[in-house]
Amino acid sequence: MQTDESKHATTGFEYASGFAPRTTNRFMNVIVVGGGLAGLVAARHLAAGGLDVELIERHDTAGGRVRSRIVDGYTLDRGFQVLFTAYPGVRRELDLASLDLRSFTPGATLARPGSTRPLADPRRDPRSLPATAAAPDATLGDKLRVVRLWRALADRRESEAFAGPDRSVADYLDERGFSERFVESFFAPFYGGITLDRDLSTSAAVFEYTFRMLAAGDIAVPVNGMGAVTAQLADGARAAGAQLTLGTTVESVEPTDDDATVELGTETREADAVVVATDPPTARDLTGVESIPTDARGCVTQYLSYPSDQRLPTGGKLLLNAAGDEPNHVAPLSNVAPEYAPSGRDLLSATFLGTRDESDDALANRVRRALASWYPDRRFDLSPVATDRIEFAQFAQPPGFYRGLPAADAPEGPVFLAGDYTNWSSIHGAIGSGRTAARTVLDSA
Secondary structure, three states: OOOOOOOOOOOOOOOOOOOOOOOOOOOOEEEEEOOOHHHHHHHHHHHHOOOEEEEEEOOOOOOOOOOEEEEOOEEEEOOOOOEEOOOHHHHHHOOHHHHOEEEOOOEEEEEEOOEEEEEEOOOOOHHHHHHHHOOOOOOHHHHHHHHHHHHHHOOOOHHHHOOOOOOEHHHHHHHOOOOHHHHHHHHHHHHHHHHOOOOOOOEHHHHHHHHHHHHHOOEEEEOOOOHHHHHHHHHHHHHHOOEEEEOOOOOEEEEOOOOEEEEOOOOEEEEOEEEEOOOHHHHHHHHOOOOOOOOEEEEEEEEEEEEHHHOOOOOOOEEEEOOOOOOOEEEOHHHHOHHHOOOOEEEEEEEEEOOOOOOHHHHHHHHHHHHHHHOOOOOOOOEEEEEEEEEEEEEOOOOOHHHHOOOOOOOOOOEEEOOHHHOOOOHHHHHHHHHHHHHHHHOOO
């Protein structure tokens, strides 16, 4: 597990810290397969370390899942994605200031038929204390337990969270004494959005560390969409000297004791080392490493627009479905980042957990019915913009999952792994895995 807890934010492209150029490394040229966050970070650090690096990505744009596109003037990320600004890997590898972040309001709005209730973070918004104290979904004991949990986890390091005995998030919250109503109305939909697991069967280690990060920083999106994160990392890789080859599929990686052959279908490349930074199923196929997890959690995110004079009254807070999962949560994107929508229109995303067989129109009708039940006195003229169906959004993370994950050097020969599946499923995990893979290659002289 990555354990570096650096607190400083980078500025500019000062990315090579700790990776001094090597002139004696037996690896002179490296191919990185996959242009997601892990591959881009690995490529940048390998190039900054003095190696000849080519990154090969099958799509025409880099980024993996972290991509954005413009549709009819709306900025659409590849499914609902946000940046946790307190993640050490995010602060180390990204220039947050240049991303021009727009932050969600801490807390959430809990929605059920005929009722929406704000649940705020009184540490950051003291004016919200009366409303939060009166929230019926949480007992006074629940609110005190949240405060105690903030304090208990304030100094918890990543290495401490992902070590020792583990249990599910549900068992963890039960042990902490949280009421069943509060767990079902807040933790289930909120962490359903983070782990794509509303049943809270995910590892409590993931809960502990993300809860600490939520308390320490913001949930934000770049003004130009989450694709700006990818663009910044890609620019950094190129600036360090890496070559990015897009729109090219790697069909196989064949290692020997001294080098590796990369098959591109119509062309064969040889490299001293290969870093496989693809999605988990492809990485397992390319390397044969059976410990790469391939049990998937998926989701469907639908983007809908509506007139700005019908704006959701939740402000910059996430809207959590406290009574069901149709959808699990709604994000008022243009409330947070007005730049996501054209003038006079607002944009929201609604996320359903798992894979869904319903048509896009059927899902849009579910969103309409949910909003109508939550806000019976308001009108929302929703128009679907796009729907993202993501079958493999995360790998499953049951209790103790981290004990069986592969190391960066798990494959045979001079082949290495970079991907959140060597760490844990998050942007932080992906970024950290790229750094770890680069360090492992550079240290393999």
